[in-house]
Amino acid sequence: MSSRTLQRCESGVSTQRCPECSGDLIRTEQETHCESCGLVVEDAPVDPGPEWRSFDCGERKRTGAPRTVTRHDRGLSTEMGFPSEVDGSSKRRRRLIRQRRLHGRSKFESKRERNLAHGLGEVRRLVGALGQSKTVQEQAAKLLGEAQDADLFPGHSLESAAAAMVYAAGRCSTVIRMADVAAVAQCSEQKAWRTYRTFQTDLEIPVPVQLPVDWVPKIVSELPYSVPSAVQQHATQLAAKASESAKLNGSPVGIAAASVYLASEDADLRLTQQMISGAADISTVTLRTWYQRLVALFDT
Structure with missing residues (x-):
């Protein structure tokens, strides 16, 4: 095929004819083929368009990777590969090792x-x-x-x-x-x-206060057995009520673990105190203490 540019209309059909059957050529993102005989005239085209989406034609341009705050140079510097990935003599490998070492040192100005x-x-x-x-x-x-x-x-x-x-x-x-x-x-x-x-x-980092309701899903996910969603929802409601009460203040993890244990008892699930305390990473004594305080709160 000649190097002239295909003159296409908006529908993607080219005005140039197929060299075999003189049929219409259809240009897609992957290839250019004949509509009649299916002859592939051109494949793997180079896309000269923008890599990043933009609705303003004046701002469309080809760019590299986006900048990120997770790198000291915002991700703008280049990286050299390891010499083991390059075929060549040992002399060339040693030279690439030296270049990679010097390149790594040059990335830091101070x-x-x-x-x-x-x-x-x-x-x-x-x-x-x-x-x-x-x-x-x-x-x-x-x-x-x-x-x-x-x-x-x-x-x-x-x-x-x-x-x-x-x-x-x-x-x-x-x-x-x-x-x-x-x-x-x-x-x-x-x-x-x-x-x-x-x-x-x-x-002055504005760190939010952790509440017991935030720990209920994490404790449930760490349990060795699957817990029904109704039990988790009930435990979340118990933890929310405990947070609203001024009589119960303390560790949010302990209150959340006690809420899960109380909800499992109401649903007649075989979850022991050792299982729940292990999922919450607290002792069974702590779980039992918060469970008793939670029961006393809801009984009053």
């Missing part, structure tokens, strides 16, 4: 950027280990950048700073415990708590 890159990498690792969403990762990365801009890193390790910001972002989006974050972090829970309190005070 120690400040290097520290931020290490902290953001720790944030990505923690979010992946905890199974949190991309929203939590982006929010934690943004908070970590704000902490560096406020010069809050001195006196705190980068690992504890990353753990504190992941916990703060998780508190704003979902239910999360510092013990779970510290279990996969490269710092102790005490250091993570100390860093979190400092950053939360200086940055």
Whole structure:
């Protein structure tokens, strides 16, 4: 086929004829074929259009990947592959290893950027280990950048700073415990708590208060047996009533676990206190205490 451009109408049918049967050519996104004989004239075309959707013709242009706050350079730098992925002699592999090492060093203009890159990498690792969403990762990365801009890193390790910001972002989006974050972090829970309190005070992070109703779905999902939706809904109602009462204040996890146990008793489910306390990561004594207080509240 010649290199001339196909003159198409809006319906996608070309005015150029098929070289075999002189039939009409139809141009699609994948190929150009004849409507009569089915001859494929051209396939795998290069799309010169924009990669990002835009309704303004003046703003349409081909761009790369979008910028992200989870990278110290907003994701604008390039990455070199490993030499093992390239075929060639050993001399060429050694040269590529040196180029990759120098390329990695040139991405950081200062120690400040290097520290931020290490902290953001720790944030990505923690979010992946905890199974949190991309929203939590982006929010934690943004908070970590704000902490560096406020010069809050001195006196705190980068690992504890990353753990504190992941916990703060998780508190704003979902239910999360510092013990779970510290279990996969490269710092102790005490250091993570100390860093979190400092950053939360200086940055004035609006962390919402966790309620028992927020913990009911998490406890139910951790149980070894499937729980009917009616039981979970009943447990949520019990936890909401306990939150509204001024006579019952304390651990939201304990109140939620007691609500699940009370709802399972009303539905005659065989859920023991040990099962529910294990799903809530509390002791059976704590569950029993909150259960008795919950029963006394509803009996009055």
